[in-house]
Amino acid sequence: MSDWLRASLIRLYPEGWRRRYGEEFAALLAARRLTPAAIGDVALGALDAHLQQGSLTMGRQRWSLYGRWLLLHAALGVAAFVLLEQLHGAGPRPAVLRHGVAVVLLACLVIGGVAQWLVLRRHLRLSAWWLLATVAGAGAGASALLLLGQRSRLSRGIFHGMFPEDLVLWAAICGVIGTGQWLQLRRTNRRAGWWVLASAVAGAGLLPANAIAAGVMRALANSAPVMEHYARPYALEWLAFRGIAGGILYALVTGLALAWLYRPPAQARAQPVASGVSGS
Amino acid sequence: MTQGRGGLADLGRFSEPALLILVSLAGGAKHGYAMMEDIEGLYGVRLGPGTLYGALTRLEDRGLIEALPAADRRRPYRLTARGADLLRARLAQLDRFATAGLRRLEAR
Numbered sequence: 117m118s119d120w121l122r123a124s125l126i127r128l129y130p131e132g133w134r135r136r137y138g139e140e141f142a143a144l145l146a147a148r149r150l151t152p153a154a155i156g157d158v159a160l161g162a163l164d165a166h167l168q169q170g171s172l173t174m175g176r177q178r179w180s181l182y183g184r185w186l187l188l189h190a191a192l193g194v195a196a197f198v199l200l201e202q203l204h205g206a207g208p209r210p211a212v213l214r215h216g217v218a219v220v221l222l223a224c225l226v227i228g229g230v231a232q233w234l235v236l237r238r239h240l241r242l243s244a245w246w247l248l249a250t251v252a253g254a255g256a257g258a259s260a261l262l263l264l265g266q267r268s269r270l271s272r273g274i275f276h277g278m279f280p281e282d283l284v285l286w287a288a289i290c291g292v293i294g295t296g297q298w299l300q301l302r303r304t305n306r307r308a309g310w311w312v313l314a315s316a317v318a319g320a321g322l323l324p325a326n327a328i329a330a331g332v333m334r335a336l337a338n339s340a341p342v343m344e345h346y347a348r349p350y351a352l353e354w355l356a357f358r359g360i361a362g363g364i365l366y367a368l369v370t371g372l373a374l375a376w377l378y379r380p381p382a383q384a385r386a387q388p389v390a391s392g393v394s395g396s
Numbered sequence: 397m398t399q400g401r402g403g404l405a406d407l408g409r410f411s412e413p414a415l416l417i418l419v420s421l422a423g424g425a426k427h428g429y430a431m432m433e434d435i436e437g438l439y440g441v442r443l444g445p446g447t448l449y450g451a452l453t454r455l456e457d458r459g460l461i462e463a464l465p466a467a468d469r470r471r472p473y474r475l476t477a478r479g480a481d482l483l484r485a486r487l488a489q490l491d492r493f494a495t496a497g498l499r500r501l502e503a504r
Contacts, residue, residue, distance in 0.1 A: 137449060143469040144428040144445055154444055161446020168453070 118150060125155065128162035188247055189229035190222055192254045223359030224322060224366050231371030235378065253296020283320045290319025305377050314373030321369060322362045329361035404486060413443055413451040418460065418475065418483040425464055425474035428452070455479070 122145045126138055134141075148154065294315025301308035404411045404418075420426060420434045428448055436442045443451075452473065455461045460479030464472045475483070 133453075137453070139469050140428060140466060140471040141445065141449055144432075144448075147429045148432075148445070157444025157446040159446070161444070161450050164446070164450050165453070 121150060121155075122146065125150075125158045125162070128159060129165050133165045186226055186229060188250060189225035192225050192250070224363040227360065227363030228318070228366035228370055231367030232374055235371055235374040249296045249298075249300040250293065251296075252299070253293035256292045256296055283323055286322055287316040287320035290322075291316035293319075301377070307377055311373060311377060314370055318366045318369035318373075321365050325362045325365040329357060332361075404482070407451070407454055410447070410451040410454055413447050414455055414460075415483075415486060416441065416443070417448070417451055417455060418479055419487075421461060421473060421475045422480070422483060425472040427470040427472045429470070431473075 122142065125145065126134060126142055129138070129141075145158070291312055294312040297315070298308050298311050301311050404414050407414050416435045416439055417431055420431045420438065423434070426434060428445070432443055432445075432448060452461070456463065456473070459476055460482060461473045462476050464474060466472075
C-alpha cells in the first residue's frame with residue numbers, strides 16, 4: 117500500500133521532473149514515513165513543479181510574453197489587411213467585407229500564434245528574439261506581397277477563390293515570414309530549415325481551409341453557390357467562422373511542425389521514467 | 397533585502413528552505429535525506445520532501461548548488477562557489493540584523 121502510495125505521489129510530478137529527480141526522490145520517500153503532512157507536502161510540491169514547468173499556468177513573465185505574442189500577431193493581421201487594401205485598390209467592396217477580411221486574418225494569426233507559442237515557450241529561452249524575427253519576416257513577406265502584386269496586377273480579393281496564383285502567393289508570404297522566424301529557430305534547432313517549408317504549406321492551406329469552411333456554411337445556410345457566396349457581403353460571424361477554420365489549419369500545421377522540430381531525441385524518449393518505488 | 401535576481405529573495409516561500417539547504421551543504425555534500433536530518437538537528441525544522449525538492453530544483457537552476465554522481469539511487473549535492481559567496485553574504489547580513497536586534501533588546 118505504501119509503495120503504491122509513494123509511486124502515485126511521484127507520478128503527480130511532471131514527466132521531465134521525474135526524469136531528472138524521480139529516482140532520488142523515490143529513494144528519499146522510501147526512507148521516511150509517509151505522514152499526512154508529508155503527503156500534503158509532496159502533493160503541493162508536485163503542483164509547484166507543474167507551475168514551474170508552465171504546464172498548468174504561466175508566471176508573470178510568461179504571461180507578458182504570451183500577451184506580446186498575441187498582440188504582435190493581431191498587429192500583423194491589421195498590417196496585412198492594410199497592405200492588401202493598398203494592393204487591391206479601393207474597390208467596391210462594402211465596409212462589412214473589409215472588416216470581415218480583417219476578422220479572418222486576425223483569427224488566423226491569433227490561433228496560429230497561440231499554437232506556435234504553446235510549443236515554443238517550453239524550448240526557447242530567448243523567445244523575445246522569436247518575436248523580432250516574426251516582425252522582420254512579416255515585413256519581408258509584406259514587401260514580397262506588394263512586389264508580386266504590382267508585377268502581376270492582381271485584382272481579385274484574397275479570399276475570392278482557390279486560384280493557383282493565390283495559393284503560390286500565400287505560400288510565398290508565409291514562407292518569407294517563416295524564413296524570418298527560421299533565423300531564430302536555427303540557433304536552437306539544426307533541423308530548423310523544415311520550418312520554412314511548414315510555414316509555406318500552412319500559408320497555402322489557408323485558402324483551401326477557407327473554401328471548405330465556406331462550403332460548410334453554404335450547406336448549413338442552404339444558400340447560393342460558393343462563388344456567389346464569395347461575392348456578397350458577409351455577416352461577421354460567418355467570416356469569423358472561416359477565420360477560425362483557417363487559423364486552426366495554420367495552427368495545426370505550424371504547431372505540429374514545431375512539436376516535431378523540438379521533439380525529444382530518441383535516446384531521451386527511450387529512457388524509462390522513474391516512477392516506481394522500492395524499499396530503501 | 398539583498399540579492400535580487402538569482403539570489404534567495406525571489407524564491408518566495410522557498411527562500412527559507414533554500415537558506416537552510418545552503419547552510420547544510422556548507423558542511424559538505426549531502427543527499428536529500430541527509431539534508432533533512434541535518435537541518436532538523438541544526439534548526440529544529442523538518443522539511444517536507446516536496447518543499448525540500450522545490451527548493452533544491454530552484455537552487456540548482458540558479459547555479460547555487462550542483463549535483464554529484466548518484467550512488468545507490470541517492471544523489472548528493474554540493475555548494476558551488478557562487479552558492480558559497482551568496483550564503484556568506486546572506487549570513488553576514490543576518491548576523492548584522494541579529495546583532496542590531498539584540499543590542500536594542502539590551503538597551504531596554
